[in-house]
Amino acid sequence: MKAEIIAVGTELLLGQIVNSNAQFLSVELAALGIDVYFQTVVGDNKNRLLEAIRIAQSRADVILFTGGIGPTEDDLTKDALAAALGRTLHIDQLAMDHVQRFFDDRKIVMTENNRKQALVIEGTTPLSNDTGLAVGIAFAEEDKYYIVLPGPPREMKPMFTDKAKPWLQQHALTGEMPLYSKMLKFAGIGESLLEDKLIELIRSQSDPTIAPYAKEGEVTVRISTKAPSEREAMVKLDALEKTIADILPENLYANIDVPLEQLIVDWMADAGLTLSAAESCTGGLLMESITNIPGSASMFAGGIVCYSNDIKKKLLNVPSAMLEGPDAPGAVSREVAEVLAEQVRMIGDTDFGLSVTGVAGPGYSERKPVGLVFVGLAERGCKTEVYELNLKGTRENIRLRTVKALLYRLWRRLEERKVATPLEGSALQ
Numbered sequence: 001m002k003a004e005i006i007a008v009g010t011e012l013l014l015g016q017i018v019n020s021n022a023q024f025l026s027v028e029l030a031a032l033g034i035d036v037y038f039q040t041v042v043g044d045n046k047n048r049l050l051e052a053i054r055i056a057q058s059r060a061d062v063i064l065f066t067g068g069i070g071p072t073e074d075d076l077t078k079d080a081l082a083a084a085l086g087r088t089l090h091i092d093q094l095a096m097d098h099v100q101r102f103f104d105d106r107k108i109v110m111t112e113n114n115r116k117q118a119l120v121i122e123g124t125t126p127l128s129n130d131t132g133l134a135v136g137i138a139f140a141e142e143d144k145y146y147i148v149l150p151g152p153p154r155e156m157k158p159m160f161t162d163k164a165k166p167w168l169q170q171h172a173l174t175g176e177m178p179l180y181s182k183m184l185k186f187a188g189i190g191e192s193l194l195e196d197k198l199i200e201l202i203r204s205q206s207d208p209t210i211a212p213y214a215k216e217g218e219v220t221v222r223i224s225t226k227a228p229s230e231r232e233a234m235v236k237l238d239a240l241e242k243t244i245a246d247i248l249p250e251n252l253y254a255n256i257d258v259p260l261e262q263l264i265v266d267w268m269a270d271a272g273l274t275l276s277a278a279e280s281c282t283g284g285l286l287m288e289s290i291t292n293i294p295g296s297a298s299m300f301a302g303g304i305v306c307y308s309n310d311i312k313k314k315l316l317n318v319p320s321a322m323l324e325g326p327d328a329p330g331a332v333s334r335e336v337a338e339v340l341a342e343q344v345r346m347i348g349d350t351d352f353g354l355s356v357t358g359v360a361g362p363g364y365s366e367r368k369p370v371g372l373v374f375v376g377l378a379e380r381g382c383k384t385e386v387y388e389l390n391l392k393g394t395r396e397n398i399r400l401r402t403v404k405a406l407l408y409r410l411w412r413r414l415e416e417r418k419v420a421t422p423l424e425g426s427a428l429q
Helices: 020-031 046-059 077-085 093-105 112-118 153-171 191-197 199-204 230-247 260-271 285-291 309-316 334-348 395-417
Strands: 002-008 035-042 062-066 089-091 119-121 125-127 136-141 144-149 179-187 209-215 218-226 252-254 275-279 300-305 352-358 372-379 385-390
Touching (some): 002 020, 020 035, 020 062, 020 153, 020 179, 035 046, 077 089, 077 119, 089 093, 093 112, 112 119, 119 136, 125 144, 125 153, 144 153, 179 395, 191 199, 199 209, 199 230, 218 230, 252 260, 260 285, 260 395, 275 285, 275 334, 285 395, 300 309, 309 334, 334 352, 334 372, 352 395, 385 395
Parallel strands (some): 002 035, 002 062, 062 144, 275 300
Antiparallel strands (some): 089 119, 125 136, 179 218, 209 218, 372 385
16 A cells, blocks of 8 residues: 655745654554655645656555644645535534644634634544644545644644554555564674675565665665564564574674664673774864763773864873974874773773874864774773774765764774674664
8 A cells, every 4th residue: 555645834844943843654554564655745735746646646555644734724635625526615613623722821812814723524533632733533545544734843743643543554554464674783894885785685675575775874675575464574574683683793793773882882881891082183073972871971081082182182191292393193093992991991990991082173283184094992902903994075074984983993893803782772782
């Protein structure tokens, strides 16, 4: 069964608000086994709305509307839908009573235009609005199913969950199988390389399906299947996950939707391990990513943002000969990254010390190019490792990718040494 979501509102087209409703509804409909093929945004114009309705009728079985059902003249969704279907509008008395009570309880005079929020199309099922005033509607006609919902998410979400979803399950979903998915999380690999590694699986996919997508520094692969029950779905999904894990054993870090830093914090906290950090070009972004995770206080001792050479020398004991002079490697170097990681680990008396020094841009530093970054990983009783990164993108892109790259190196070290108990849902048991 195919669905189309029509979001109504000129403010969406102008970029004044984000269409988060479509994201919510797409997830909810997929879980019901309804495939969202199209998302349309149309302004507050009756003719254009009528055109959007006609197009949706030609290609979708389920058509959901959000927005355009308030009290003002530019709220036209119900008017346009009634016109498209040749039906009339009338006041639903229960909805009207709800609107009237709202104003009576607040001792406010209700203006006449608020009656519009109680309008329904003839022959439809009203969907009461428990968090707002405008009534929604649901109905079927000629093998098409229509749902009209309010625009504000605080009204739309509960109306869909409590009213529209049960209506769909009762009237439209006979024989439809729900969709089940797993989110496989990867680090230390880009989207294009990951796709290349999985290209044979992707090209031959039928069921389950494979869909990779990327964020800065991370790649997620969603694997999905429709099945009569969760147990049957998991048999297929688990088999595909194992195949993917065998292809990318060093990059797949979890099979639940968690960021890499959460996995690291939970692992280290469970194992009683501690961490400290020294950051130059990332300016505290690494420490922020870690301390954003609840429970990080038990494993993160602290860190130093060492932007200037003076701070590197005074607080982290980097020798002047490394930083200054014609033969010095300079602040952006393998040597300095190594000292920073070792010194911050010793100062914090932690099990691990991380360091970052590099050029985030926009200009060169020490005649070294933008995107050249060195990250260090020191561990108590082990040889310190330094990794050279050559990154592209904006200043913020480089800083974020640096953090993700360093977290990946720490995660690999933890995994290789088997020093932590995996988070439930980890792909690496």
